[in-house]
Amino acid sequence: MASSRILVIGGTGRIGRHLVAASLNAGHPTAVLVRPATAGAGADDPVRAKLLEELHNHGARIVNGDIKDHESLVAAMEHADVVISAVGHTSPEEVESQLKIMRAIQDTGNVKRFVPSEYGCNLELADQMLEPARSILGAKLRVREALRASEIPHTIICSYWNHGFLLPKAGDPEADGPPVTRVTIFGDAMFVNEKDMSTVTIKAVDDPRTLNKVLHVRPPANLCSLHQLVSLWERKIGKNLEKCYILEEELTRKVQTSPFPLNFQLAMVHSTLLAGVPSAACEQITVGGDDASDNCNDNEVEATELYPSMNYVSVEEYINGLIV
Ligand SMILES: NC(=O)c1ccc[n+]([C@@H]2O[C@H](COP(=O)([O-])OP(=O)(O)OC[C@H]3O[C@@H](n4cnc5c(N)ncnc54)[C@H](OP(=O)(O)O)[C@@H]3O)[C@@H](O)[C@H]2O)c1
Incomplete structure (x- = not known):
């Protein structure tokens, strides 16, 4: 095939x-x-232009287009069986621009699977989060609902916290880099490496078992408390860190007074790590506990069960890679 x-x-x-x-x-x-404006000669951002050159050298075909230009979307999709979106979350509008992608998929008629831009926590409790997370994740939820109503074949990836976001800062979005003398501790989280999440996504796009499902990526060994994370950092740097514990009221105040994207990141920390809102999905898994599939309803599947031979980068391995 x-x-x-x-x-x-x-x-x-x-x-x-x-x-x-x-x-x-x-x-x-x-x-x-x-x-x-991102591609080709005269590109706005030389870093992205270089990245594109690398992707091209590795075999990717670069197609000019814009989500806001319907004709360009349709033209690009005519040669695609699968469309994967990774648009950003700078605003609810950017997230909801994916409705235009869905319209083009419907007009093209040949796309067999769409993966919307999610790659985070489950969204069911988005309306309980602090702003701006509530609006941004609310927009993701509206895209999810529109997708289900559209009958476009799809798979939604829930891969919780990416390694690259919080691990290099020992869990604190406000930190400038790795902890040196002190660290702020929030709570527990599921950490999944970006490369592993991407490998799972590519396996899933041709897999009938993930059709119209939410695919959770929850390797039990990657559920890590922030205390464990700080202990790992202490072992790696060979000294004890001063621990600061942040109260919920203080975190809420920081969310309300910080600029974007820090306020979004802190609001996600608030919901996931402190208030435990969307971490409910993580809490269902206990390390060494029951089969993860027991925790999924009919619309959800678990990557660790579908692809049991996959090895996931652990939190410790990732941190080891950061320290030379
Ligand atoms: N779980 C986690 O820890 C975590 C962490 C980060 C992100 N995420 C999620 O991952 C997803 C991607 O986020 P990101 O941070 O990777 O986003 P990002 O770095 O901001 O990248 C956004 C991409 O969308 C493209 N884009 C935006 N508007 C477009 C348009 N009108 N037409 C064509 N392309 C357009 C941008 O292209 P240009 O190069 O032209 O700007 C860029 O390639 C989001 O859903 C986000 O919530 C999850």
Whole structure:
């Protein structure tokens, strides 16, 4: 059977680049839809232009287009069996621009699977989060609901906290880098490496078991309390850190007074780590506990069960890689 042709929208982003790499590594003909200002000579951002050159050198086809330009979307999708979105979350509008992608998928008629830009926590309790997380995750939820209503074949990836976001700062979005003398401790979290999440996504796009499902990526060994994370850092740097514990009221105040994107990151920390809102999905898994599939309803599947031979980068391995 011919390998599915994959189109990634948002392939120059922090998450999208891993999805493009995983698609190429799995041997899929892979295209990346890129805004003209991002690609080619005279590109706005030299770092993204260089990234695109690397993706091209690894075999990706670069296609000019824009989510806001329907014709360009339809033209790019005519050569795609699978569309993966990795658009960002700078605003609810950016998230909801994916409704335009869905309209183009419906007009094209040949796309067999769509993966919307999620790659985070489950969204059911988004309305209980602090702003701006409530609006941004609320927009993700509206895209999810529109997707279900549209009958576009899809898979939604819930991969919780990416390694690259909180681990290098020992769990504190406000930190400038790794902890040196003191550290702020929030709570527990599921940490999944971006490359592993991308490998799982590419496996899932051709898998009938993930059709129209939420696919959770919850390797039990990657559920880590922030206390464990700080202990790992202490072992690695060979000294004890001064521990600061933050009260919920103080964290709420910081969310309300910080600029974007820090306020979004702190609001996610508030919901996931402190208030335990969407971590409910993580709490269902206990390390060494019951089969993860027992915790999924009919609309949900668990990557560790579908792809049991997959090895996941652990929190400790990731931190080891950060320290030279
Ligand atoms: N769980 C976690 O810890 C975690 C962490 C980070 C992100 N995420 C999630 O991962 C997803 C991607 O986020 P990110 O941080 O990787 O995003 P990002 O770095 O901001 O990248 C956004 C991408 O979307 C593209 N894009 C935006 N508007 C476009 C348009 N009109 N037409 C075509 N392309 C457009 C951008 O292209 P240009 O290069 O042209 O700007 C860029 O490639 C989001 O859903 C986010 O919530 C999860």
